[in-house]
Amino acid sequence: MAETFVDGRAGIDVGLVRGLVADQFPQWADLPVTPVEVDGWDNRTYRLGDRMTVRLPTAEGYVAAVDKESAWIPRLAPHLPVRVPPILGRGRPGRGYPYPWSVRGWLPGVTAGRAGLADLAGFAVELAGFLRALWSCDASGGPAAGEHSWWRGCSPAHYDDEARRCLAAVRGEFDTVRATAVWEAALAAEFKGDPVWFHGDIAPGNLLVADGRLTAVIDFGTSGVGDPACDLVIAWTVFDGESRRAFVDAVAQDDGMWARARGWALWKAMLVLEGAPAEVTAADCRRVIDAVLRDPAW
Template identity: 65%
Template sequence: MTAPLLPGAALDEEDAEMTTPPDGRAGITADLVRRLLAEQFPRWAALPVRPVPVDGWDNRTYRLGDTMTVRLPTAAGYVPAVDKEHEWLPRLAPSLPVAVPTVLARGEPGAGYPYPWSVRGWLPGETMLSRPVDDPVGFAVSVGEFVVALRRCDATGGPAAGLHSFHRGGPLAHYDGETRSSLAALAGRVDTDLAIEAWERALAAEWSGPPVWFHGDIAPGNLLVADGRLSAVLDFGTSGVGDPACDLVIAWQVFAGESRRAFLETVGDDAGTRARARGWALWKAVLMLAECIDRDPPQAEVNRRVLGEVLAEHRGRHGRSGRRP
């Protein structure tokens, strides 16, 4: 019997996939894509354009013929990813163990659309959300191997963590106020004392190593599965160089038991990095839980479960002996 994954993943608007809503979300339509192609890439203008069956939040994605996609940011905050991926994905791809998106062309604003956009190659497979894996332990190892390989890529000149990565890869302190406000809102409904203790330990475990590449959103919606195996990793929009602890969040959001141990052993980080990683998972869980605890019980339960996993590991490692590491 294989070790299970957690029965749900803590997702927010940045991370979540969604069944494609009626065409036109964020003012983007298939007709707009056709007009952009006709203006800028007429060689592809005759190909069929259709929304993908499952879409992300930061961008709208359309199939272009059988072998390509068109990807358009839905808001200004997601625009920096276009140039970042255009420049860095070709450099990173040769050093990674699975496929990543191939950027074929960069589009300019036009046809009433205000942002740059891109044409990419289509990657076969289904996301981890759509296709459960048969071997969770083996899958966890393959995700860990991807994280390790990404960290080993040359970080020279890479984009330092900051606003473009939504501060993933940077100090957790950026989200200190938000985390404490969320915990204050959850007082009496979760173990806020233990959560603050775990959070403060994460803050104290500052990153002191050289900056390395991180993905920033290792989540089920960005992991493609083919024949039961990890086949590709999508969406490097939050990637950059800095502290890689944010790439371990999937350990508590998705993996469990043997699969969690296999992932963390494959990545092989020190205790400080694990503490910061638990901090990233805690921040997201309490932020989402504070927002949905009274209006979306199923999603609240998912985030409550993730918080419980994080706090249980913190307690197992450190007990409740005080807030100082």
């Protein structure tokens, strides 16, 4: 039955989650299990009662995050200005589901992408504060960037072949001379600082908001210790104009960091555009690429 899960989400449903909880956490067996309204791709998440969630990796490549988050989120949490997911239990494979999984505390709020933020510049400053706090956490013994983080925190050079292929694919649609210059500047801006904690997926779906304020950051599955430039991609995916300037000023990083961040943003947008499953996704990717190429630094 393990083969059911090789391609990801098939076979993960309310019945499976209810059974796993009953088998391994009988104290919570009577609590209702319901899918969350907005789910991710790397993991499936279900509400467990009113105060907990169950989170299950959808494929082998996401399994390393279970133990990583269980070990490190509790150590990072006291040093961060907003809440992060409380880890309440680690589940074992069972009932045909082949991976470890976790039980976490529920964090209230809505994702930033659905919040309709009135003060985007203020939100940008709050997010910058979170990032600076995360980057300042003690990185001793933390997991060095690599396969477990999908190479976030490493040099963008890891994706050079892929980026070159994408640059060829968008020729005629964008200024690929300019785009190539952005990418090559990212490669040239070698990270020479001390490795620090990074989140690796600072995106609207991982930022929780209440009353217009950043209240929590979730999904540390791609986190690790290395170059935090990947955490700045949101400067082009979400922020623009005044809010981008506020973010740049508040996060206070050097030109090399921003050069690598532009490279990360360009690579990811081109990659997703290449296989965009829906027109709205393609439009978002084009918007990000255009924003990177119009950046005043270039």
